[in-house]
Amino acid sequence: MLKEMSFAQDVKTPLWERFADQFPVRQRLIYLNHAAVAPLSKPAADAMKQLADDALEYGSLHYDGWLEAYAGVRRAAARLIHATPSEIAIVKNTSEGIATVAMGLDWRPGDKVVGFAEEFPANYFPWKRLENQGIRVEWCSITDPLERIDEACRGARLLAVSYVQYLSGYRADIQVLGEICRRRGCLFLVDAIQGLGAFPLDVQAAGIHALAADGHKWMFGPEGCGILYLRQDVQDSVQPVEFGWTNVEKYYDYASRDMTLRRDAGRYECGTLNTISCFGLRAAIEFLLEIGVGEIAPVVQKLGDRVAEGAQARGYEVLGSRTPQTGAGIVSIRKAGVDSVELVRRLRPQGIIVAPRQGWVRISPHFYISPADIDRFLEALPV
Numbered sequence: 001m002l003k004e005m006s007f008a009q010d011v012k013t014p015l016w017e018r019f020a021d022q023f024p025v026r027q028r029l030i031y032l033n034h035a036a037v038a039p040l041s042k043p044a045a046d047a048m049k050q051l052a053d054d055a056l057e058y059g060s061l062h063y064d065g066w067l068e069a070y071a072g073v074r075r076a077a078a079r080l081i082h083a084t085p086s087e088i089a090i091v092k093n094t095s096e097g098i099a100t101v102a103m104g105l106d107w108r109p110g111d112k113v114v115g116f117a118e119e120f121p122a123n124y125f126p127w128k129r130l131e132n133q134g135i136r137v138e139w140c141s142i143t144d145p146l147e148r149i150d151e152a153c154r155g156a157r158l159l160a161v162s163y164v165q166y167l168s169g170y171r172a173d174i175q176v177l178g179e180i181c182r183r184r185g186c187l188f189l190v191d192a193i194q195g196l197g198a199f200p201l202d203v204q205a206a207g208i209h210a211l212a213a214d215g216h217k218w219m220f221g222p223e224g225c226g227i228l229y230l231r232q233d234v235q236d237s238v239q240p241v242e243f244g245w246t247n248v249e250k251y252y253d254y255a256s257r258d259m260t261l262r263r264d265a266g267r268y269e270c271g272t273l274n275t276i277s278c279f280g281l282r283a284a285i286e287f288l289l290e291i292g293v294g295e296i297a298p299v300v301q302k303l304g305d306r307v308a309e310g311a312q313a314r315g316y317e318v319l320g321s322r323t324p325q326t327g328a329g330i331v332s333i334r335k336a337g338v339d340s341v342e343l344v345r346r347l348r349p350q351g352i353i354v355a356p357r358q359g360w361v362r363i364s365p366h367f368y369i370s371p372a373d374i375d376r377f378l379e380a381l382p383v
Contacts, residue, residue: 015299016370019291023368030373032307033353034217035166035194035330035364040280041220047283048222051276069278076285077227080293081192081211082202086264087235089228090273094193095122097212097228098160100268101189102126104238105158109134114152114159114186116142120166123191127160142170143320149177153184163195167357168320169304169330169364171195178207187234193217193226197288198329198366199297209234215277218329218366221284225277230265242270291367299367300329303374307331307363310378319360332360338382352377 025031025039040048051069054062074085091097107130115127117139127137138152142165153159159181164171174190181188189210192201197218203211211229215221230238240247240261246269250256261267288296304327308318311333319332334340340356347354354377355362365374 044280044284048280051279072282089265089268103241158187162191164328171328215281221281222277244271303365
């Protein structure tokens with residue numbers, strides 16, 4: 001288990017080298033697809049294997065350990081984003097987290113939401129669907145001047161944005177956006193799946209009211225298990241849209257018919273949780289906390305810069321523009337005459353894993369990837 005492991009090593013050793021043994025995938029692949037589904041970290045895989053073996057041999061005899069795993073996810077996630085465990089709900093995925101907020105607020109005809117045209121569908125469809133209820137959605141571009149976004153938030157009830165855009169890799173200035181929301185009096189929701197685990201995020205400092213992220217990308221956790229953060233003072237404004245036996249305060253008393261909601265974000269958890277994935281996600285987040293996301297972020301940024309600069313040198317177009325403030329772990333490239341789907345297919349036999357996205361090739365390295373791995377990928381690009 002993670003708590004029994006020590007990662008104390010020479011800090012002068014490159015981060016990727018210090019933790020290479022925690023990612024056996026390195027022995028087989030140059031895995032540059034963390035924006036899709038990341039490999040499990042070894043601590044996450046070990047934790048899930050231990051639970052599987054325990055359930056095989058003992059059934060639910062050690063159920064108290066399961067409950068501790070749920071609590072452990074909440075504690076670890078709270079530390080990761082500077083929240084409190086009572087503000088963390090365990091959800092299936094980012095989509096469920098966003099939909100919980102979108103469907104749970106008491107919308108009134110004439111309310112306004114501010115969204116962004118470039119968003120992944122999980123952070124687009126829920127807001128678009130509200131238009132059927134008479135809600136107006138004002139769509140901005142993520143590259144719009146802040147003055148334009150500020151004006152769009154005038155009279156808005158909520159602004160929804162991704163921390164990092166799934167295609168361009170643009171990392172939003174959530175501190176500034178949070179200040180706009182505070183001044184305009186609107187709720188601030190962040191889809192954090194493409195940044196959480198790779199870049200620091202402080203929900204208190206940024207004034208974030210709601211945040212959703214699945215664990216299977218930059219946190220190295222399993223699919224089907226994520227977190228929803230809802231600030232304590234807004235929980236009474238967001239009603240659970242799925243209702244089962246665990247939403248209520250006395251969920252442990254099966255004979256109770258009292259439907260009073262739990263007093264924390266557990267009110268959004270409907271029924272049995274994905275237990276084995278909770279073991280994995282807890283270990284995955286604790287692993288990241290042990291390393292320090294502040295240590296990880298500059299490494300991911302430099303790897304992304306290396307991809308972008310190297311691809312441009314080989315005649316490829318890079319989507320968007322990277323700066324130290326807006327760059328992240330995602331870089332999308334293309335070149336006239338080079339089919340993105342075919343290129344991805346050609347790289348696979350070489351053990352290089354990237355993804356085709358909307359005519360682009362998307363590359364997304366994490367901190368355990370070496371600069372030499374990036375160079376090997378670049379050398380494999382047709383010129």
